[in-house]
Amino acid sequence: MFSFFKKKTPQPSPEQDRAQEPPAAPVPAPAADQPAVPPAPREPIAQEPVAPGMAAPDTPVAPPPVPEEPAAPAPAQPVPAPAPAPAPAPAPQAAPPAKSSWLARLKSGLSRTGQSLTTLFVGVKVDEDLFEELETALIMADTGVDAAQSLLKGLRERVRQERIEDGDRVRQVLRELLAEHLRPLERRFDLDRPAPIVTMIAGVNGAGKTTSIGKLARTFQQQGRRVLLAAGDTFRAAAREQLVEWGRRNDVTVIAQEGGDPAAVAFDAVKSGQARGMGVVMVDTAGRLPTQLHLMEEVKKIKRVIAKADASAPHEVLLVIDGNTGQNALAQIKAFDQALGLTGLIVTKLDGTAKGGILAAVAAGAQGVRPVPVYWIGVGEGIDDLQPFVADEFAGALLGN
Numbered sequence: 001m002f003s004f005f006k007k008k009t010p011q012p013s014p015e016q017d018r019a020q021e022p023p024a025a026p027v028p029a030p031a032a033d034q035p036a037v038p039p040a041p042r043e044p045i046a047q048e049p050v051a052p053g054m055a056a057p058d059t060p061v062a063p064p065p066v067p068e069e070p071a072a073p074a075p076a077q078p079v080p081a082p083a084p085a086p087a088p089a090p091a092p093q094a095a096p097p098a099k100s101s102w103l104a105r106l107k108s109g110l111s112r113t114g115q116s117l118t119t120l121f122v123g124v125k126v127d128e129d130l131f132e133e134l135e136t137a138l139i140m141a142d143t144g145v146d147a148a149q150s151l152l153k154g155l156r157e158r159v160r161q162e163r164i165e166d167g168d169r170v171r172q173v174l175r176e177l178l179a180e181h182l183r184p185l186e187r188r189f190d191l192d193r194p195a196p197i198v199t200m201i202a203g204v205n206g207a208g209k210t211t212s213i214g215k216l217a218r219t220f221q222q223q224g225r226r227v228l229l230a231a232g233d234t235f236r237a238a239a240r241e242q243l244v245e246w247g248r249r250n251d252v253t254v255i256a257q258e259g260g261d262p263a264a265v266a267f268d269a270v271k272s273g274q275a276r277g278m279g280v281v282m283v284d285t286a287g288r289l290p291t292q293l294h295l296m297e298e299v300k301k302i303k304r305v306i307a308k309a310d311a312s313a314p315h316e317v318l319l320v321i322d323g324n325t326g327q328n329a330l331a332q333i334k335a336f337d338q339a340l341g342l343t344g345l346i347v348t349k350l351d352g353t354a355k356g357g358i359l360a361a362v363a364a365g366a367q368g369v370r371p372v373p374v375y376w377i378g379v380g381e382g383i384d385d386l387q388p389f390v391a392d393e394f395a396g397a398l399l400g401n
């Protein structure tokens with residue numbers, strides 16, 4: 001399995017607050033990840049290698065300055081350097097895996113969640129004790145109380161109506177009910193619309209934003225779209241370099257700038273994407289907690305400034321959430337949705353978690369959350385471990401077929 005983006009150091013805690021850092025080094029990451037002296041200044045990078053099967057690049061265009069945005073600093077200067085012409089590393093995996101292997105991975109990824117649920121049905125008597133145990137197991141899997149109760153209500157009805165006495169049949173019915181419950185979250189990311197599709201990615205530290213962007217860039221390329229990335233985390237050199245390095249290895253243009261205003265980088269990326277006929281422009285943003293109000297203002301500003309480069313953009317605003325986060329994910333969705341108007345979710349790290357039920361809580365609108373559609377789920381660090389969310393497959397992986 002091809003693995004990439006693995007950080008050399010442990011992930012920064014979401015609890016870290018850039019605000020507490022000295023102004024000269026406003027970085028969210030732990031000291032280990034952050035050299036006291038930043039790495040040698042990197043030229044803003046605009047690689048222009050051409051992915052196989054893609055059109056030749058246009059002449060790089062110097063983007064216009066960011067239009068008047070109160071307190072906006074000078075525009076980024078992504079002077080598109082000539083292509084460094086590194087021999088592009090071969091694609092780690094040429095073709096997407098067979099459907100069966102993906103399903104097997106999803107299943108094994110969610111096995112820790114599934115185990116606690118599926119073992120309950122083996123040779124069991126179908127009675128009130130079973131329903132109570134199931135309710136507890138669902139809540140433990142992070143479905144939340146609302147979703148657990150609503151699923152169990154449906155299950156009781158079906159068991160009564162169909163006079164089900166077999167534990168395994170109860171499991172199958174619960175699986176059907178879970179799939180139905182999750183189906184409203186299913187949404188396909190539409191690539192067939194006017195380009196560039198400007199997609200902004202937000203989330204807390206370490207949720208998997210940059211990794212997911214890398215995986216998506218590959219997916220979009222495989223579907224014949226030219227991709228441009230904006231390294232919107234101008235504070236943390238490691239985050240920027242992670243994206244830039246990915247771009248180098250995979251023939252994807254990356255607009256990056258050390259320091260400065262992330263909104264300016266985003267603006268430049270959109271302009272550049274328009275000028276170069278890109279299919280998708282993905283804007284990475286620094287990790288932030290919803291409680292860090294100044295950083296939430298910053299991410300709102302990025303969105304506003306993107307709209308100055310293209311009045312219809314951003315076309316997608318995606319929140320990346322870590323599937324292990326538990327019920328706090330709901331608070332994250334609510335806050336980012338309020339700040340940015342989310343169009344979709346990417347739920348990562350569903351592999352090896354005992355809490356794969358969080359999507360049921362989202363679908364139930366628990367804690368007043370809007371059931372924001374889920375475009376993709378991440379079940380591993382490999383390039384193919386980000387897959388479209390399909391309710392039926394998800395329910396099957398969780399509860400068996």
Ligand SMILES: Nc1nc2c(ncn2[C@@H]2O[C@H](COP(=O)(O)OP(=O)(O)OP(=O)(O)O)[C@@H](O)[C@H]2O)c(=O)[nH]1
Pocket residue numbers: 004005006007011012203204205206207208209210211212233239286287288320348349350351377378379380381385
């Ligand atoms: N197991 C697993 N690990 C993942 C998944 N997605 C991302 N990761 C890992 O999670 C870690 C953090 O991922 P990043 O992409 O750096 O997260 P980020 O949100 O960009 O982090 P910041 O830039 O610090 O805000 C990395 O070690 C990734 O390899 C997933 O679906 N499964």
